[in-house]
Amino acid sequence: MFTRLAIGxxxxxxxxxxxxxxxxxxxxxxxxxxxxxxxxxxxATNLRLCFPDWDEARREAVLRAxxxxxxxxxxxxxxxxxxxxxxxxRLVRIEGEEHARALGDxxxxxxxxxxxxxxxxxxxxxxxxxxxxxxxHQKNRVFDEFLVRARSxxxxxxxxxxxxGVKTLLxxxxxxxxxxxxxxxDLGARDSLFVPFFGVxxxxxxALSRLARLTGAAxxxxxxxxxxxxxxxxxxxxPAWEHYPGDxxxxxxxxxxxxxxxxxxxxxxxxxxxxxxxKTRPEEGGxxxx
Numbered sequence: 480m481f482t483r484l485a486i487g488x489x490x491x492x493x494x495x496x497x498x499x500x501x502x503x504x505x506x507x508x509x510x511x512x513x514x515x516x517x518x519x520x521x522x523a524t525n526l527r528l529c530f531p532d533w534d535e536a537r538r539e540a541v542l543r544a545x546x547x548x549x550x551x552x553x554x555x556x557x558x559x560x561x562x563x564x565x566x567x568x569r570l571v572r573i574e575g576e577e578h579a580r581a582l583g584d585x586x587x588x589x590x591x592x593x594x595x596x597x598x599x600x601x602x603x604x605x606x607x608x609x610x611x612x613x614x615x616h617q618k619n620r621v622f623d624e625f626l627v628r629a630r631s632x633x634x635x636x637x638x639x640x641x642x643x644g645v646k647t648l649l650x651x652x653x654x655x656x657x658x659x660x661x662x663x664x665d666l667g668a669r670d671s672l673f674v675p676f677f678g679v680x681x682x683x684x685x686a687l688s689r690l691a692r693l694t695g696a697a698x699x700x701x702x703x704x705x706x707x708x709x710x711x712x713x714x715x716x717x718p719a720w721e722h723y724p725g726d727x728x729x730x731x732x733x734x735x736x737x738x739x740x741x742x743x744x745x746x747x748x749x750x751x752x753x754x755x756x757x758k759t760r761p762e763e764g765g766x767x768x769x
Contacts, residue, residue, distance in 0.1 A: 521755055545752055556602075659701075
């Protein structure tokens, strides 16, 4: 009952003009930072590990801005879930689309790191590209079913649960679909390698390299940036990576993390620091970070 009520409140919010919604998001982000103690500690720990040379004041400023960015991303994402196609297109502007067009009919994997506007990025992408998007089931069944419906509201996206495995993705590639992949989460040691992320060994999913090797797909990074106030979002496509996959899966995975690091440094408050990125440790029984 509570989940349905929360979804109803979000539906009401999507009718607000973007400037008002941005203000509501800023207020909600501040409240979330004060109330969500555990997630605040997770984000603070991540920032301390990744940016040890920053002073405490700088990390705290990024932490405050991060909660606002995440809350805005959620609330403004309601426009993607329920808003008109015209409104979503106005909200999210695409740059660098020529890089995807240049591939012609070649198979493609869009590498989409977890920045604050990732929900809107996926919906905006599905308007123009036929593709699959990998997701993880939510613990709440009602919310899980809602998210699948909302994210596939435009006909371009086929949602694929991570538990379905690689065979489903390979069938999608054979059907001519692309793939949106966001492998920058700690999903445990299985199917992962420990490679540095801002100098800290992080369990990193190797799916990007493995799928590129299996399918011959090009990798096109896509990064979404949340703009100030009511300016919306910019979704930037980068040139397809040359010489990828490379000499080894480990080298490919290091390359992916290095690329994400560069984008994080451009907008550190917008990366998803609430995730326990370093939960899995290389040493069995090693000291817990969180």
